[in-house]
Amino acid sequence: MLTVFTIPKPFVGHFGVIQRNAIGALTRLQPRPQILVFGDEPGAAETSRELGVEHVPQVARNEFGTPLIDDVFGRARQRAGDGLLCYLNADIIVMNDFIAAVQRLAAKKRWFLMVGQRWDLDVTDPLAFDDGWDSQLRERVRRDGQLHNITGMDYFVFPPGLVDGIPPMAIGRAMWDNWFLYHARARRAALVDATQSVMAVHQNHDYSHYPTGKPGIHKGPEAQRNKELAGGLDRYFSLRDATHQLTPDGLKRFTDSWHVRRWFLTLPNLHPCWGLPVRVLLKTIALTHPLRAKLGMKLPDPESQGAPTAK
Numbered sequence: 001m002l003t004v005f006t007i008p009k010p011f012v013g014h015f016g017v018i019q020r021n022a023i024g025a026l027t028r029l030q031p032r033p034q035i036l037v038f039g040d041e042p043g044a045a046e047t048s049r050e051l052g053v054e055h056v057p058q059v060a061r062n063e064f065g066t067p068l069i070d071d072v073f074g075r076a077r078q079r080a081g082d083g084l085l086c087y088l089n090a091d092i093i094v095m096n097d098f099i100a101a102v103q104r105l106a107a108k109k110r111w112f113l114m115v116g117q118r119w120d121l122d123v124t125d126p127l128a129f130d131d132g133w134d135s136q137l138r139e140r141v142r143r144d145g146q147l148h149n150i151t152g153m154d155y156f157v158f159p160p161g162l163v164d165g166i167p168p169m170a171i172g173r174a175m176w177d178n179w180f181l182y183h184a185r186a187r188r189a190a191l192v193d194a195t196q197s198v199m200a201v202h203q204n205h206d207y208s209h210y211p212t213g214k215p216g217i218h219k220g221p222e223a224q225r226n227k228e229l230a231g232g233l234d235r236y237f238s239l240r241d242a243t244h245q246l247t248p249d250g251l252k253r254f255t256d257s258w259h260v261r262r263w264f265l266t267l268p269n270l271h272p273c274w275g276l277p278v279r280v281l282l283k284t285i286a287l288t289h290p291l292r293a294k295l296g297m298k299l300p301d302p303e304s305q306g307a308p309t310a311k
Contacts, residue, residue, distance in 0.1 A: 002102060002157075003080035005036035007059070007067050007171055008090035011043025014124065018091050018203035021127045023051050025093045028129060033086070033099075036079060038072050054079075064222055066170040077160045085163070089154040092118065093127075093201040095134045101197040101246055102157055108251045109192070113184035114157040115239065116194040121145040123203040141201055148202065150239040153177050155200055162189060167229040174223035179230035181237035186270045192251070193242040234269050241266070 004026055008019045026035050035053040037044055048055035056079075060071035076085055084106065088094065105114055119141050127133060156177070162184060169176040184191050227233065241262065245252050 001083040002033040002086060003076060003083055004033045004086045004088050005038060005076040006088050006090040007038045007072060008041060008044060010041040011047050014205060016043060017126055018123055018205060020047060022090055022093050023053060024129055027051055029099050030096060036076055039067060062170055066222060068168045069171050069176055070166040070168045073163045073166055077163045080160060084157060085160055086155060086157045091203045091205060092154045098198050101194050105192060105246055109190050111159060112190040112192050113162060114192045114194050115153045116198050116200060117150060118148050118152045118154045118200045118202040119145040120148050120202050120204055138199060141199060154202060162187060169226045169229050170222040173226050175226040175230050178236045178238060181241060182235040185241060190244050191242045192244045192246050193239050194246040196247045
């Protein structure tokens with residue numbers, strides 16, 4: 001069984017509309033997952049009762065009032081048992097292609113983290129959820145939506161064992177999601193990019209919920225603390241670090257030269273016992289090999305590069 005959990009903002013104004021849309025879409029998935037709504041924000045309990053989902057008001061928070069992922073992920077694990085977990089941002093609409101992707105991947109892999117890019121779309125009104133609502137939404141996304149770059153990751157599907165070792169990072173602030181991708185790789189899980197198989201719809205919104213707006217989310221004190229808890233920017237991983245790609249034709253492993261080089265250069269971070277051998281090999285190559293410039297060159301900026309296609 002799949003357990004989907006989310007941490008909404010207060011259900012007021014535009015945020016109330018898009019979060020009800022997102023949770024309402026979850027209740028229409030087939031087979032329906034277990035759905036957990038965390039936090040005691042205004043409207044969370046009432047909306048959970050109305051939509052027939054489980055409300056979990058107890059959440060550990062930092063001094064800024066932001067929920068901490070180790071606590072939320074741990075509580076979700078306790079309620080999920082041995083089933084797969086999915087953390088989903090509360091403004092994201094997923095449809096039955098999401099369930100199909102999870103089922104296809106789980107049939108191939110038992111130890112994985114599935115992530116993917118989102119589609120940005122302006123949504124201001126409640127969804128009707130009448131017959132064909134998902135087909136209409138898909139067509140609207142194709143017409144008016146925009147695929148976010150590889151930094152736009154809003155769903156994370158994983159087995160419960162990946163919860164072990166999560167530090168008390170602030171949810172919704174920079175670095176926690178990048179660290180989680182690193183964590184999966186360090187635990188030797190397949191990191192699977194499901195962008196080609198899942199249309200995850202992000203309902204655009206402002207950042208009025210944070211005192212200093214979007215810049216504060218990425219550069220404020222909570223973001224800085226997340227970076228410290230993560231262990232530094234060497235553990236900033238993105239979809240460029242995916243080991244596999246879930247396509248309509250199946251699960252494919254990345255074998256292109258960029259990924260091979262990236263794997264080699266991140267090996268000491270992922271598995272410290274390889275630090276000395278890698279440094280020795282790189283030094284030897286730098287002294288003797290005519291291709292040293294290629295092997296030692298600066299890697300592409302993951303925020304400015306699109307993900308290559310698996311082969």
